[in-house]
Amino acid sequence: MSTEAAIDIDREKGNFSYDTEYEYNAGIGLTEETVNYITDVKGEDDWVRAFRLKALESFRSKPLPTHWATKDLENIDFDKFRYYLSKGQQPSRTWDDVPDDVKETFERLGIPEQERAFLAGVEAQFDSEAAYSRMKDDLAKEGVIFVGSTEGLKDHPEIFRKFFGKVIPTGDNKFSALNSAVFSGGSFIYVPPGVKVKQPLQAYFRINAENFGQFERTLIIADEGAEVTYMEGCTAPKFETTTLHSAVVELVALKGAKIQYITVQNWSANVFNLVTKRGLAEEDAEIKWIDCNIGSRLTMKYPGVILKGRGARGEVLSIALAGDGQHQDTGAKMIHMADNTTSNIIAKSISIGEGQSTYRGQVHIPKHLKGCRNNTECDALLINTNSRTDTYPAITVRGDDNSVQHEASVSKVNAEQIFYLMQRGLNEGEAMSLAVNGFVNDLVKQFPMEYSVELKRLIDMEMEGSVG
């Protein structure tokens, strides 16, 4: 395997931006006018406009969750952001048709190369809209749909509308409401019954503009017995001002379907990353979230699975790395709603220096269910004594026939380990990095190769940067 082709979200490499002329710009701040502008530009149906405006109301009425996350949320000034910026609505099907500055951005990030190497399809979003979207022809012949959400809403309303907002209601939380009001971009995927997409479909979300909010909306539906792996990578340049990323991702796995959703994100330290992700698993279906959060100023993200059908399985494997001055507030939600449903959560966090990691979990198994199981493991690794870690597992399990297993550990990279590793010739950064990679190793082994290689590389860079 060529590591060159691996998903590449090197923060340094991603730290550039182009002065871009935007055809469409909703201006600064968020009002009904902003929402109407977005819906007009996109030429959306009335029901979408109504949906957005209602969501705006919901957003305004909901409090910030500062009582349990962090007061830092109060530093977000929603009036200072630009909510919609694009060069046009139609994503290109060939890289040649993508505007030069945008194409150069994705070339610098290595996207076309990865597409050739191992992907079944790619969507590349630049600020608010997909600039490029293409899937292999044979998948199209099998009836697979993989387009931007703007396109999906326009061209496939019959499927889109049926599932849209059903897994994550608008008012789920303040940020899902915000997304519902101003969403743009993201992916829409439909895999027909029995179709197994072998290579991953990938989306790359790129923020280019300053003072900008990116609100992609992704909806993935795997019909009965279908299988698909979706991967998202994200970067943004390092601006002095804050950037907001607030996505909503809904997955629907119908009977016997499997969806694997992989995120490897490496935001710069000015990004508020407030994302709502949830899947709905019908009978014997399986949804697996692999979620790697590196960077950002504050990430709040708790991927979840609603286990709706008998025998459904849900899994969250997550790694969060909080560098100096960063806060990773991450976790998982497993809502058991049928007999014989099983869920597995393995969360590993690494806190460095002043970095702070929080695990926030919710596992709910009601009393009337039988044969349900949950396994939750949270492991925290602290690198130097200033770091903080908190665990809030919140497991409510009722009924005798259901079982849960919960383990939590906190460990430190200690001076004797570093001495031992350095005595073998590794410098301090390499020693730290090896210890951290060791800590996440059993989890990373379960990731597809390309992503584990990239994750290791990101950890190496992060650790080498963390020792002076």
Add this chain to the structure above:
Amino acid sequence: MSVLEIENLKVNIDDKEILNGLSLTLPKGEVHAIMGPNGTGKSTLAKALAGHENYEITGGSATMNGEDILALEIDEIARAGLFLAFQYPVEIPGVSIANFIRAALNSRQEEDIDAVAYYKSLYAEMENLGIDRKFTSRSVNEGFSGGEKKRCEILQMAMLKPEFCILDETDSGLDVDALKVVAEGVNQMRGEERGILVITHYQRLLNYIVPDKVHIMMDGRIVKSGDKSLALEVEERGYDWIKEEIAAGV
């Protein structure tokens, strides 16, 4: 110049003097043994030379091939050619032996080592030391028996081929068969290009790794040096007679 030269070395731990003027010369091509009672500062010597930050150097000097190693960082000393086989090897969860040794080798060279060549030499050295191949994927020292840890230290030494090696109580925790295998491994590394310092408080190991010189260490310094027969004498008579000799000013 091809020598590890320690002169009048003084080392404190938490303001307490542990080494108080230790001198020792280990030329390449020789094997020296340090024997001494528990708590006398043998491990302190090993760790202080390796650059451990808890050990404060308050006087004296230590040079390797003429280079002042006391001024160097831990990893610089290691890459300059000093290897320490730990008395208590440290567990590194999740890091496999194979990846660990490869990272150590890569830290010494510009280009990363070729994977095929690497595994070939790793397997050869493992076979030599009677270490099962499945150890390559086990986490460094995690859940190892005492003997497995020590063998693994010698495996690392064999792979890294350092110029100077300090073996800190490598014999402790080994049964006779394991001791022979480890000693054989060390003996194969003896030669003109390498100096080896064996720390032990049992003479037994020295039947298998026969030293060129034996130094007796007490209360933080070398108090008596001799050839291999000195080790036998200590084995037979204990350390008290040496104390008495010192007291009598012999």
